[in-house]
Amino acid sequence: MEKILIVDDSMVQAAQLRSILDDEYSVTVAQTAEEGLSRASNENYSLILLDVVMPGMDGFTLLKKLQEEIITQNVPVILITSLSAVEHEQHGLILGAVDYITKPFNPMIVKARVNTHVKLYKYRRQAERQSMTDQLTGIANRRKYDRYSITKWHEALRMQVPFSICMFDIDHFKMYNDTFGHPAGDKVIAAVAKTVSAHIQRSTDFFARYGGEEFVALFMGDPADKLFAHLKKIRQAIEDLHIPHDPAVSQWVTVSIGGVTVIPAAESAYNSYLKVADTMLYDAKKHGRNQVVWADERMRQLWEK
Numbered sequence: 001m002e003k004i005l006i007v008d009d010s011m012v013q014a015a016q017l018r019s020i021l022d023d024e025y026s027v028t029v030a031q032t033a034e035e036g037l038s039r040a041s042n043e044n045y046s047l048i049l050l051d052v053v054m055p056g057m058d059g060f061t062l063l064k065k066l067q068e069e070i071i072t073q074n075v076p077v078i079l080i081t082s083l084s085a086v087e088h089e090q091h092g093l094i095l096g097a098v099d100y101i102t103k104p105f106n107p108m109i110v111k112a113r114v115n116t117h118v119k120l121y122k123y124r125r126q127a128e129r130q131s132m133t134d135q136l137t138g139i140a141n142r143r144k145y146d147r148y149s150i151t152k153w154h155e156a157l158r159m160q161v162p163f164s165i166c167m168f169d170i171d172h173f174k175m176y177n178d179t180f181g182h183p184a185g186d187k188v189i190a191a192v193a194k195t196v197s198a199h200i201q202r203s204t205d206f207f208a209r210y211g212g213e214e215f216v217a218l219f220m221g222d223p224a225d226k227l228f229a230h231l232k233k234i235r236q237a238i239e240d241l242h243i244p245h246d247p248a249v250s251q252w253v254t255v256s257i258g259g260v261t262v263i264p265a266a267e268s269a270y271n272s273y274l275k276v277a278d279t280m281l282y283d284a285k286k287h288g289r290n291q292v293v294w295a296d297e298r299m300r301q302l303w304e305k
Contacts, residue, residue, distance in 0.1 A: 007036030033057035137193035224261035224296035
């Protein structure tokens with residue numbers, strides 16, 4: 001069931017809207033703009049019904065804030081108002097509202113407009129999911145990673161929790177392709193993605209194909225030593241697939257892994273630590289491959305071998 005958020009300081013009006021919609025939708029009511037912003041930022045809604053006239057922060061101000069947040073900027077907002085002046089409607093549409101409903105409510109009009117915009121949002125979500133999924137592996141692609149990484153970095157900065165960036169690279173992959181062919185190489189990429197995905201399943205974890213035979217993972221909340229141990233198990237699980245490699249370089253297909261754990265600071269930048277993770281990956285490959293090299297919170301290197 002799709003979720004709708006109603007932001008309205010009038011419990012009478014909110015109850016009336018809920019009665020119109022709750023036979024088809026899961027409806028949540030927020031009585032202040034601040035509560036509405038908090039709920040919209042922390043839960044997934046398919047539509048927001050927003051009253052324009054509220055004490056304190058009004059609907060126009062809240063709409064602007066919703067449009068500025070990466071998490072909420074694509075959620076459609078219908079403004080609810082008794083203001084009939086054209087300039088008010090124009091102002092709301094310029095700020096990003098998708099529609100207007102005027103009071104007093106006509107239940108049929110409310111339901112029709114809500115249904116239309118929820119359907120449009122579902123179509124957009126489906127198209128977006130397809131555009132952000134790697135077709136070979138079924139995991140997130142580079143486009144989704146680019147969007148997700150900055151969002152989660154700022155979340156970790158706000159919460160002041162450890163944030164980790166991890167880079168994977170399939171060892172001697174060019175030689176594998178040269179020996180066994182590109183179709184076989186595609187199967188290896190898919191097998192590695194499937195194995196890693198099975199070990200990265202928490203809601204705070206993220207795993208994506210970075211490009212070619214490279215992958216990237218993001219973690220929140222765990223210290224470096226815990227993640228270092230976890231990534232060693234993942235590396236071993238890939239080796240234990242026992243996918244034959246060219247015996248000139250390796251018995252089995254393996255991966256090298258590099259990563260870094262940091263508690264984000266206001267003056268630090270995500271890309272700086274991505275470069276650190278990439279350097280750890282380079283060190284892992286330079287010193288024999290098939291191993292994990294990690295930089296902890298104090299930038300001390302942890303070596304598997």
